[in-house]
Amino acid sequence: MRPTRPVGVVGYGVYVPRYRIAAKEIARLWTDGQGGVPVDAKSVPGPDEDTITMSIEAARNALARAGVPAERLSAVWIGSESHPYSVKPSGTVVAEALGAAPWVSAADFEFACKAGTEALTAGMALVGSGMADYALAIGADTAQSRPGDALEYTASAGAGAFIIGPATEALATIDATVSYATDTPDFYRRAERPYPVHGNRFTGEPAYFHQIQSAARRLLDDLGKVASDFTYAIFHQPNAKFPQAVAKRLGFSDAQIAPGLLSPQIGNTYSGAALVGLGATLDVAQPGDTIFVTSYGSGAGSDAYALTVTEGILERRGRAPLTEAYLRRQVFVDYGVYVKWVGKLVMG
Amino acid sequence: MTNIYVIGSAATPVGEHYSRSLADLASEAVRGAFASAPGLTARSVGALYVANALGDNLAGQGQLGAFLASAVGLRGVPALRVEAAGASGGVAMQQAAQAIAAGQCEVAVVLGAEKVTDRLEGALEAALASQSDAEAEGINGLTLNAQWALLMRRYMHEYGYSADAFAPFPVNAHANALKNPQALYRFAINADKYRKAGQIASPLNMLDCSSVADGAACVILAAESVAQTIAGPRVRLAGTAVATDSPSLAARPDPLDLTAARASAHIALGRAHMGLGEVQVFELSDPHGIAAALALEAFGCYGRGEAPRHAAGGALAPTGRTPIATAGGYKARGDVAGASGVYQVVELVRQLRGTAGPSQVPGARIALAQSLGGIGATAATCVLVSE
Amino acid sequence: MEIARHWRQRGARYRLEGQRSRSTGAVRFPAQPPALGEELNEWELVTLSGRGEIYSFSVIRQAPDGYDAFTPYPVALVRLAEGPLVSAQLTDCAEGDLAIGQSVEMATRLLVDGGADDVLVYGYKFRPTIQ
Numbered sequence: 001m002r003p004t005r006p007v008g009v010v011g012y013g014v015y016v017p018r019y020r021i022a023a024k025e026i027a028r029l030w031t032d033g034q035g036g037v038p039v040d041a042k043s044v045p046g047p048d049e050d051t052i053t054m055s056i057e058a059a060r061n062a063l064a065r066a067g068v069p070a071e072r073l074s075a076v077w078i079g080s081e082s083h084p085y086s087v088k089p090s091g092t093v094v095a096e097a098l099g100a101a102p103w104v105s106a107a108d109f110e111f112a113c114k115a116g117t118e119a120l121t122a123g124m125a126l127v128g129s130g131m132a133d134y135a136l137a138i139g140a141d142t143a144q145s146r147p148g149d150a151l152e153y154t155a156s157a158g159a160g161a162f163i164i165g166p167a168t169e170a171l172a173t174i175d176a177t178v179s180y181a182t183d184t185p186d187f188y189r190r191a192e193r194p195y196p197v198h199g200n201r202f203t204g205e206p207a208y209f210h211q212i213q214s215a216a217r218r219l220l221d222d223l224g225k226v227a228s229d230f231t232y233a234i235f236h237q238p239n240a241k242f243p244q245a246v247a248k249r250l251g252f253s254d255a256q257i258a259p260g261l262l263s264p265q266i267g268n269t270y271s272g273a274a275l276v277g278l279g280a281t282l283d284v285a286q287p288g289d290t291i292f293v294t295s296y297g298s299g300a301g302s303d304a305y306a307l308t309v310t311e312g313i314l315e316r317r318g319r320a321p322l323t324e325a326y327l328r329r330q331v332f333v334d335y336g337v338y339v340k341w342v343g344k345l346v347m348g
Numbered sequence: 349m350t351n352i353y354v355i356g357s358a359a360t361p362v363g364e365h366y367s368r369s370l371a372d373l374a375s376e377a378v379r380g381a382f383a384s385a386p387g388l389t390a391r392s393v394g395a396l397y398v399a400n401a402l403g404d405n406l407a408g409q410g411q412l413g414a415f416l417a418s419a420v421g422l423r424g425v426p427a428l429r430v431e432a433a434g435a436s437g438g439v440a441m442q443q444a445a446q447a448i449a450a451g452q453c454e455v456a457v458v459l460g461a462e463k464v465t466d467r468l469e470g471a472l473e474a475a476l477a478s479q480s481d482a483e484a485e486g487i488n489g490l491t492l493n494a495q496w497a498l499l500m501r502r503y504m505h506e507y508g509y510s511a512d513a514f515a516p517f518p519v520n521a522h523a524n525a526l527k528n529p530q531a532l533y534r535f536a537i538n539a540d541k542y543r544k545a546g547q548i549a550s551p552l553n554m555l556d557c558s559s560v561a562d563g564a565a566c567v568i569l570a571a572e573s574v575a576q577t578i579a580g581p582r583v584r585l586a587g588t589a590v591a592t593d594s595p596s597l598a599a600r601p602d603p604l605d606l607t608a609a610r611a612s613a614h615i616a617l618g619r620a621h622m623g624l625g626e627v628q629v630f631e632l633s634d635p636h637g638i639a640a641a642l643a644l645e646a647f648g649c650y651g652r653g654e655a656p657r658h659a660a661g662g663a664l665a666p667t668g669r670t671p672i673a674t675a676g677g678y679k680a681r682g683d684v685a686g687a688s689g690v691y692q693v694v695e696l697v698r699q700l701r702g703t704a705g706p707s708q709v710p711g712a713r714i715a716l717a718q719s720l721g722g723i724g725a726t727a728a729t730c731v732l733v734s735e
Numbered sequence: 736m737e738i739a740r741h742w743r744q745r746g747a748r749y750r751l752e753g754q755r756s757r758s759t760g761a762v763r764f765p766a767q768p769p770a771l772g773e774e775l776n777e778w779e780l781v782t783l784s785g786r787g788e789i790y791s792f793s794v795i796r797q798a799p800d801g802y803d804a805f806t807p808y809p810v811a812l813v814r815l816a817e818g819p820l821v822s823a824q825l826t827d828c829a830e831g832d833l834a835i836g837q838s839v840e841m842a843t844r845l846l847v848d849g850g851a852d853d854v855l856v857y858g859y860k861f862r863p864t865i866q
Contacts, residue, residue, distance in 0.1 A: 018827045047805050048826055048844035056843045084855055093857060097749035097843050321866040347804065474799035483744060484765045485822050487846055489802040490810050497793035498812050505835045550794045550830060598812060598820040
């Protein structure tokens with residue numbers, strides 16, 4: 001899919017909380033430290049952080065890079081599966097905080113881990129159709145997980161924010177996209193339930209791998225390209241292993257995915273994962289580099305994008321903290337502090 | 349204009365009076381004050397001023413003027429509540445004095461009463477925090493203790509003190525409270541215990557933070573014509589003054605300067621035709637050492653940054669240059685919130701009558717009480733003189 | 736629940752909106768009603784940079800109702816780059832990380848959660864500067 005008017009990323013911003021918990025610390029509680037762990041550590045939101053606050057900071061970074069006044073945003077769309085309110089948009093709080101209100105479309109998207117890229121595709125359409133010049137798409141999550149569940153090792157927190165604008169102003173053009181969706185219930189959370197459930201190994205082949213491979217291959221075919229034509233690639237990263245495996249199957253090398261592979265350090269930021277990975281990749285990319293991004297959302301579906309970095313990256317990259325600045329300030333907490341902060345402690 | 353005298357005064361012990369209500373405590377204080385003014389009856393009373401800071405938040409009772417007038421046997425008397433946070437007592441003293449001075453009445457009763465232990469600590473902290481700018485500052489979880497702590501840290505930074513330098517304030521307060529049967533904390537502490545105390549709002553530790561507790565105190569003021577009929581040594585309310593400042597620390601040009609404390613003290617002394625150097629004993633809002641230090645410096649007793657040094661040299665003791673907290677102060681007698689300003693006068697009357705026992709300031713004839721609302725947003729001063 | 740009381744503060748709390756004097760250029764925060772004797776339009780709204788330095792700080796271990804989940808938490812008086820002092824919570828830091836004079840920047844965070852049926856109150860806090 002391509003918009004009528006060429007579009008691109010005019011500003012991007014990333015946010016990752018300061019706190020981490022080591023996967024081994026979680027294993028200490030539940031498996032006596034025996035067995036492997038899917039990541040080294042995951043990010044933990046502080047007690048005053050949620051999808052709204054992380055979205056605000058990522059978006060402020062994106063606005064700083066874009067150099068676009070907030071009131072020129074025509075959309076503030078936030079994809080998450082951990083919106084603080086079930087009913088009442090995160091988008092209005094974020095739009096108000098940024099200074100984008102009141103002449104703005106504000107909405108919340110939900111599609112498990114690809115809610116953020118849903119917003120991105122919608123933003124491409126809004127700008128690409130000529131209806132608006134700038135749209136802000138955010139993927140953010142403070143992911144929930146049942147204590148002791150396999151998800152608890154990885155479900156983490158982070159946000160990526162992208163301002164879509166005309167390709168002529170972009171620091172990276174978005175050249176094409178595809179979306180793929182099927183009814184595949186590998187992971188879900190019923191209304192009113194605190195923690196999601198998942199289908200264990202069913203989350204692998206028919207879910208993650210099938211959806212991502214379908215979307216990615218289709219986009220490569222549409223473009224008439226192969227994996228080696230791209231400088232970098234980012235895949236949704238629920239753990240360390242899956243994105244590396246799917247990259248290999250599609251013909252991408254370890255070096256291509258290295259800058260955007262953050263799950264070993266920060267876990268799975270859910271709706272943020274592919275977008276934070278893209279942000280980290282833009283942090284190191286040079287003009288002319290090409291980037292292949294494929295998200296994944298349980299339920300299930302996948303969005304794939306092909307980007308080309310422009311000269312604009314050089315001047316705008318330094319206007320906000322790089323992803324590395326957020327990764328570097330890591331402070332590890334123990335399981336007690338972790339459960340206190342993420343609401344797993346019964347406070348009465 | 350008539351001279352105004354304190355003709356009766358009394359207070360309940362400060363404590364966790366779980367079995368007693370606000371009305372009970374008020375009644376005891378008022379009965380005690382009348383007992384100290386032989387011959388005076390309820391019929392003489394022309395006005396009742398109730399000093400109370402937290403009644404609607406913590407005691408769940410409104411319209412305290414009529415409620416307590418009725419409860420203490422002053423039904424029918426014009427009565428109202430005065431609320432100025434921790435300065436309520438001092439402001440009520442001034443209101444009562446003004447009523448007499450204006451000829452509205454000859455006898456006015458000032459009743460400070462506070463009941464805080466019916467609610468738990470978290471509600472108390474919230475009620476105290478709401479005395480700053482609640483919308484702009486209370487929302488940040490900024491407690492009253494923390495506001496004093498911010499001033500203490502800055503003071504330490506500007507003048508080069510460690511937190512230990514503030515130990516002499518609570519050590520003095522506890523030493524005096526030990527001898528006061530009405531005090532909340534009748535035990536001594538020392539600098540070593542101070543150093544080891546747990547933090548409440550750093551750098552303020554548990555031994556540098558008052559406990560807010562229950563109590564009631566009553567002072568009966570009268571015009572000279574009535575005072576002449578009462579036996580015993582006479583204590584004159586020679587001057588009062590109230591001053592205000594921004595309730596928000598952030599809005600002050602120089603947060604370490606308690607401007608309302610200075611203005612209120614100097615205006616009250618001026619009205620009393622007294623000089624600061626003549627004051628022999630002080631009662632201050634001293635929930636923390638920093639509060640007393642800043643007040644003494646605001647008055648001009650000590651230069652800025654010097655109070656802790658003088659405190660370490662013994663200046664706070666009954667025999668020192670600026671005796672304070674002779675009954676234990678807010679820290680050890682107990683912090684009675686809006687009633688504190690009335691407790692202060694009860695103690696200074698003892699001092700001026702020479703009945704303060706082991707904490708007596710020798711030859712005390714001129715005394716100054718100052719109560720502060722919040723971090724000195726309201727400051728109310730009473731200057732008392734024995735005749 | 737105090738929905739309107741929080742709602743009307745959103746400019747100050749979310750964006751650090753203060754006021755600038757049209758005649759002297761002085762900046763104040765938060766916005767105040769016009770003082771006696773001032774022209775009604777003397778002060779105009781201005782969005783502050785959110786940069787500043789710590790004037791003083793404290794760590795609260797005895798908290799008011801509603802703040803238990805954050806305890807212990809640091810608070811500070813911050814001298815904003817535009818001049819005014821503001822009191823606020825600090826976040827993303829421990830007591831040992833803090834010093835008077837240290838540079839801080841605004842972050843928008845959850846201030847208080849009144850419970851399952853209440854609004855979530857967001858607003859400014861400050862943290863050690865990232866960049």
